[in-house]
Amino acid sequence: MIALESVSKRYREAGADRVVLREFSLQVPEGQRLALVGRSGAGKSTVLNLISGMDNPDAGTVLVGGTAVQALSERERTLFRRSTVGFVFQFFNLIPTLTVRENLLLPLDLLGHKGSGAAEAANALLQRVGLEDRGGSFPEQLSGGEQQRVAIARALIHRPRVLLADEPTGTLDEETGEQVLSLMAELTAEHGMTVVMVTHSLDVARRMDRVVRLVDGRPVEA
Amino acid sequence: MQVYRASLRYMLRHPWQLALSLLGVALGVAVVVAVDLANQSAGRAFELSTASLTGATTHQVLGGPSGIPEAWYVDLRTRQGVLQAAPVVEGQARIVDAPERGLRLLGVDPLAEGDFRSGFGALTEQGTLGGLMSRPDRFAMLSSDLDEMGLSVGDRVDVEIGGRTLELIVAAALQPERELDARGLRDVMVMDIGAAQGALGRHGWLDRVDLILPDREAVERVQTLLPADAQLLEAEARNAALEQMASAFQLNLTAFSLLALVVGAFLIYNTMTFSVVQRRQLLGLLRAVGVTRAQIFRLILLEALLIGAVGTVAGLLLGVALSHVLLELVGRTINDLYFMLSVRELALSPWSLALGVLLGLGMTVVAAFSPAVEATGTPPRAALSRAALELGVRRQLPRVAMVGLVLALLGLALLVTGAGLVAAFAGLFLLMIGWALMVPVMMRLLLHLLLPLLGRFAGLSGRMAGRGVEAGLSRTSVAAAALMIAVSAVVGVGTMVDSFRYTFSQWLDATLRADVYVSVPGSGQVQPDAVTALQDTEGVETWSTARYGRVGSGEQRHRLRVFHLPPEGKRAFRLQSGNGEEVWAAFREEDVVLVTEPFAWHQRVAVGDRLPLRTPDGERDFRVIGVIYDYSTSEGAVVMSRQTYDRWWDDPVVNSVALYGVEGSETEALIRRLRENAGAVQPLRYQSNAELRRLSLDIFDQTFTITQVLRLLAILVAVVGVLSALMALALERAREYAALRAVGFTPAQIWTLVLGQNALVGGIAGLLALPLGMGLAAALVLVINQRSFGWSMQMAFPPEVLGQAFLLSLAAALVAGLYPAWRMAKTPPALALREEAA
Structure with missing residues (x-):
């Protein structure tokens, strides 16, 4: 499903190049739930950005469902991301000017799914994440855990083939984090989604099918 | 110190924000400074010009529409023994090869100049004096002006005066000892009085006689010698009255420039607020490590001062550059509307620059005050969400809107009831700011x-x-x-x-009802033979004439316009007040005048009032029978019928003739015939109705x-x-x-x-x-x-x-x-x- 082959990525920081990924290769079969762990700055988020097409490698190929993401144009990558990828961030990144329901409708809207079918899907998913009564609220009116549940719902509503999660429990307390992970696991399993999650927590990582540690820009199976 | 360092680095890390706020301050300051500099420069040019041309003159004798008879001046000097008297005629001139440069033609008597104008000192030097007086085709100018036009003494140049092109010779290059004179005499062309009279068609007449009267006794003596329609005015008072004419125009400009500053103030406010909001986390951290509220307040105000100072300096430089452009425009407008003035030199008035500094720094600090207060409210270690901040702002909105409403109403009240121009502008600004406060x-x-x-x-x-x-x-x-x-x-x-x-x-x-308007270019008299030739031209159905001049009234001098009108011509006057039928019945036959709307406003004159005017028989009251709309001059004018004028003044001069063609006549053909008929008598300017309108x-x-x-x-x-x-x-x-x-x-x-x-x-x-x-x-x-x-x-x-x-x-x-x-x-x-x- 996901294949990164000999990928290299460097960033220019303070006038010097910093190599983040070096000849990095990683395969994630369809439906597998992978945890990426490693020290800060090891390149975990970079891997997610490369898979989603938000960033391009300096060398190597990134294949997602047979599509060479790095070969796509900016617009094609956006359209690819729109249909294929769901994103859950550490800081939720809900759109503050849209209500909870509208946040959920956004990916469908972008894919051209409008009308009552989309609204029903949003309501159903809100119910699944336990926020059916908060559809009209704005994100700022929700707690962190609630916001993350909305973020998960938004990432999954259009049934992407890949869910990318960047420390989804990083800012949540243990109990809320647990609820969020369970919800994520439940919803992704239902649709057999491939999941790549970045985390600092080994406890969280152990709940996934596979754990890969990033060391010196290279993957090490843990 | 570290606090300031953190603040400085923040600014440097947000260069766009910093640049825009600097630009905002700079632009606001630049516009105000540029307008003020242009205004001040025009004022300075006026002062220098009047100082140089008035010189030691204490009093001036000014006559009726024709001026002062030269014979009176001769009598004053020779028989009455008033020796410190200098005759002057004035007009406009243009060097054909430098048409963009309007010159002020000044005819003086070098022998009488004596102590009057120090800048003309060179005129009395041996050689120059003789050169200027020996022949009527000589003139003198500032040496620097001659240099700019590539002329030197002895050169022959074509000069346009009173519609005619004359070949004149540069007789002398003036090099005044005083720098002030050198600046005040710019674009002044000096001729011997006789030559100037000839060129302007003013033989036997003077525009004024300048006097140096040492004491009250001398003043009273000259008073007794004056022709009946002449006035003896203090030179300073007359200059002040002239300058006053352009003051409303200059105040308007200043008000418009303040507008840019108000917009600039919004900009600064916005920038400072943003810089505070964006740094709430940083400010909170600083508070957490022990920085006091007062220190935070000082920090923000200091930042504002820094931005204000740099922006102001940039604004001053930009303002000086911009003022060169505005100076030309201001000078042009003053020349079009008020009086001839050469405004080409920028006077870097310290007051203008100080105003810019004061406004730039002041506005920045005032605009930053509210954000600075807001910054002091940052709780230690807390980073309020943007939404919470906005909530706070929203809570303030009704109060802000109320303040805005009160200001707007106050502004309206000032506009409606306040007296004077400054009150009106204050009202206007309050209205604008009030409305702006209601915007959110x-x-x-x-x-x-x-x-x-x-x-x-x-x-x-x-x-x-x-x-x-x-x-x-x-x-x-x-x-x-x-x-x-x-x-x-x-x-x-x-x-x-x-x-x-x-x-x-x-x-x-x-107003423009005739088909063709004929006048002498610049100004001057259409000679009687030419008037007759024009009137007698084939295809002319009827005609009107106009006489323009100035007339004394008390201590003032008013513009006078005298019209000989055919019945159609009367329709040119639109009455603002006064009874139409009554007006036309009385206009020709009685001692009445019409006044233009600006005249009525400035002089506080209304229909029914009596206006004293100096006639050759002394001061006489003329009843104001109507106020007419007129947009030709903001100074205002008195309008009189030719019949009334002829009853009181012995002055047959005509300055322009308007001709009405017979029905169906072609204007171009009519102009051709008029030229053929009158051209031999006098070179004149012919303008069709459409041309004059366009002009x-x-x-x-x-x-x-x-x-x-x-x-x-x-x-x-x-x-x-x-x-x-x-x-x-x-x-x-x-x-x-x-x-x-x-x-x-x-x-x-x-x-x-x-x-x-x-x-x-x-x-x-x-x-x-x-x-x-x-x-x-x-x-x-x-x-x-x-x-x-x-x-x-x-x-x-x-x-x-x-x-x-x-x-x-x-x-x-x-x-x-x-x-x-x-x-x-x-x-x-x-x-x-x-x-x-x-």
């Missing part, structure tokens, strides 16, 4: 009305744009207010100019060029303001845009979203600018212009001006949004998300 509430209301429509027509993106503007109201409303003020000024000034132009053009249509409108448009320039500058400042505000907003939302990109927004969609928000801000600003703009137009047309110049105008609200203003606002906001949109769309989402997380 009105904006919120409009957004609530618009949101459902946006959702319906533009889906989630539309809602995001609308709510985004509302969510950042503290930012967007200030941007909208700044833009609104600038656009309302465009509407207000545009409508005023259009109304004026419309009124002026209607007045021209009514008048050209001068009108030229006069308003400076207004248009100032209007554009206000818009420029506003665009910078909007750019600054929207850039700030976009930067604040960088992460939001990155999240949108992550969920599948294309760069084009980000462009649309950012520009959509800008369009909303611009649209709302444009919408809110219309009522204020119309209010400003009404205030300018009905109050300011009335009080400045005494003109009443018909309001013209061309719908296209309103439409254009709305589009301008929209366009300005969109232009200001281009960079933020480009930057947001271009920023890789991964980078934006990474920066935010860091």
Whole structure:
């Protein structure tokens, strides 16, 4: 499903190049739930950005469902991301000017799914994440855990083939984090989604099918 | 120290924000300084010119419309023994090879000059004196003026004087010892008085006699010797009265320049608020490590001072550069409307520069005061969410709107009831600021009305744009207010100019009824034979004549216009007050006059009043029987029938002739015949009705060029303001845009979203600018212009001006949004998300 082959990525920081990924290769079969762990700055988020097409490698190929993401144009990558990828961030990144329901409708809207079918899907998913009564609220009116549940719902509503999660429990307390992970696991399993999650927590990582540690820009199976 | 270092680094790390705030201060200061410098320079040029040309003169004798008989002067000197007397004739001249340079022709008697004008000292030197007086075709000029035109002593040059081209010889190059004289005598062409009289067609007449009267006794003695229609005026008082004429025009300019500063102040306020809001976390941390509220307050004010200081210095430099452009425009307008003045040298008045410094620093500190207070309220270690901050701002909105309402009402009250021009301008500014303070509430209301429509027509993106503007109201409303003020000024000034132009053009249509107008170029007398030749030309059905001059009245001198009118000509006068039938019945036969509207305003004269005028038989009262609309001069004029004039003055001079062709006659053919008939008698200028109308409108448009320039500058400042505000907003939302990109927004969609928000801000600003703009137009047309110049105008609200203003606002906001949109769309989402997380 996901294949990164000999990928290299460097960033220019303070006038010097910093190599983040070096000849990095990683395969994630369809439906597998992978945890990426490693020290800060090891390149975990970079891997997610490369898979989603938000960033391009300096060398190597990134294949997602047979599509060479790095070969796509900016617009094609956006359209690819729109249909294929769901994103859950550490800081939720809900759109503050849209209500909870509208946040959920956004990916469908972008894919051209409008009308009552989309609204029903949003309501159903809100119910699944336990926020059916908060559809009209704005994100700022929700707690962190609630916001993350909305973020998960938004990432999954259009049934992407890949869910990318960047420390989804990083800012949540243990109990809320647990609820969020369970919800994520439940919803992704239902649709057999491939999941790549970045985390600092080994406890969280152990709940996934596979754990890969990033060391010196290279993957090490843990 | 570390606190200041952190603050300085913050500014340096946000170069765009810093640059825009500096630009805002600089532009605001530049416009004010430029206008003030131009005004001061014009004032200085006037002072220097009058000082040099008046010299040691203490008094001046001025006559009736024809001037002073030369014989009287000769008698004064020779028989009465008043030796410190110098005759002067004045006119205009133009060197054919340097037509853009208007010259003031001054005819003096070098022998009588003596102590009068130190700058003319060289005239009395051996050689020069003889050279100038020996032949009538000689003139002298400042050596620097001659150099600029590539002339030197002995050169022959073609000079246009009174419609004729004369070949003159440069007899002397003046090199005054005093620098002040060198500047005051710029563009002055000096001739021997006899030669000047000849060139101007004023044989036997003087424009004035300058006197040095040492004591009261001497003054009283000359009083007894004056011709009946002449006045003895103190030179200083006369100069002051002349300068006073242009003061309303200059005050108007100053007010317009302050407009740019008001817009600039919004900009500074916005920048400072943003810098505080964006740094709440940093400020909270500083508070947590022990920085006191007072230190935070000082820090923010110091930052403002720093921005203010750098911006002000840049503004002063920019202002000096800009003032060169404005100086030319101001000089041109003064020449068109008031008096001949060479305004080419920029007087770097310390007062103008100090004003710029005071306004630049003062406005910055005032604008930063509120954000500084807000900064002191930052709780230690707390980073309030943007939404919570906006909530605080929203709570303040009703109070701010109430203050705005009170200010606007106060402004209206001042406009309606206040006396004087300064009160009117104060009212205007209060109205503008009051309305601007109401913008946030009105904006919120409009957004609530618009949101459902946006959702319906533009889906989630539309809602995001609308709510985004509302969510950042503290930012967007200030941007909208700044833009609104600038656009309302465009509407207000545009409508005023259009109304004026419309009124002026209607007045021209009514006034210019003849087919051909004949006059002497520059000014001068149409010789009697030429008048007869014109009247007798085939195809001329009827004619009218005009005599222009000045007449004494008490201690003042008024413009006098004398018309010999055919029955059709009377329709040229549109009465503002007075009974039409009664007016025309009395106009020819009785000792009555009409006065123009500005005259009635400035002199506080009304129908029925008696106006004393100096006639050759002494001062006589003339009854004012009507006030007529007139837009030719803001000084105002007294209008008299030729019959009445001839009853009191022995002065057959005619300055222009208007000719009405027989029905169906072709104007060009008529002009050809008129030329054939009168050309041999005197070279004259022939202008068709259409040509004169076009020329008048050209001068009108030229006069308003400076207004248009100032209007554009206000818009420029506003665009910078909007750019600054929207850039700030976009930067604040960088992460939001990155999240949108992550969920599948294309760069084009980000462009649309950012520009959509800008369009909303611009649209709302444009919408809110219309009522204020119309209010400003009404205030300018009905109050300011009335009080400045005494003109009443018909309001013209061309719908296209309103439409254009709305589009301008929209366009300005969109232009200001281009960079933020480009930057947001271009920023890789991964980078934006990474920066935010860091």
